[in-house]
Amino acid sequence: MANLVTLSCPTCGAAIRVAGNVNSLDCEHCHNHFILENQVQKIPAAEQDKLRPLVTYTHQLGQWLRVGDYEICVHEIFEEKIKNQWMVYANVEYRNQVQTTLSCRVGQWIMFDTENYSYDGVSQSQFFEDKGRPRLSERIIAPRTGVRGWLAFKKPLQAEMERLQFLTGYMSEHTVNFMLKAESTG
Numbered sequence: 001m002a003n004l005v006t007l008s009c010p011t012c013g014a015a016i017r018v019a020g021n022v023n024s025l026d027c028e029h030c031h032n033h034f035i036l037e038n039q040v041q042k043i044p045a046a047e048q049d050k051l052r053p054l055v056t057y058t059h060q061l062g063q064w065l066r067v068g069d070y071e072i073c074v075h076e077i078f079e080e081k082i083k084n085q086w087m088v089y090a091n092v093e094y095r096n097q098v099q100t101t102l103s104c105r106v107g108q109w110i111m112f113d114t115e116n117y118s119y120d121g122v123s124q125s126q127f128f129e130d131k132g133r134p135r136l137s138e139r140i141i142a143p144r145t146g147v148r149g150w151l152a153f154k155k156p157l158q159a160e161m162e163r164l165q166f167l168t169g170y171m172s173e174h175t176v177n178f179m180l181k182a183e184s185t186g
């Protein structure tokens, strides 16, 4: 393999050696998978240790991930039955390490099932305050601050949830996919 390039993993900082003509990365250390905007050989040397992947796939919770200007962490995800409705809860946190404000929006989080149907977070207080889980609220996040809260998604009885997706914005999206099933990174 000619033209190997050494990059730093965007999540854990471990060295990743890859061919110059690829635009995806696997980290052997944290096992996250990344898709880059450009081929590795087109990345300027100064940016090789601070990559901004277009898409990140991860199976791990509790780690901070850089997504565009955002840093986010999903602390836990679990299912719980509320009366007769199965719910999926996620506890998420943002932190702002850049010099501009960022926006926190519930609409940045979408749950997908194994059939690729998507689910938006719900907002009724019975799923949050009544359970002692403060809902993630729409906020502006100032530099050097953060925000944390709960998301809840209604789960149809037969559905099996596959991934929780985070999008930075509506137009120029960087995304993270938190894979809930072991084998589905693709």
Ligand SMILES: [Zn+2]
Binding pocket: 009, 010, 011, 012, 013, 014, 027, 028, 029, 030, 031, 032
């Ligand atoms: Zn890594």
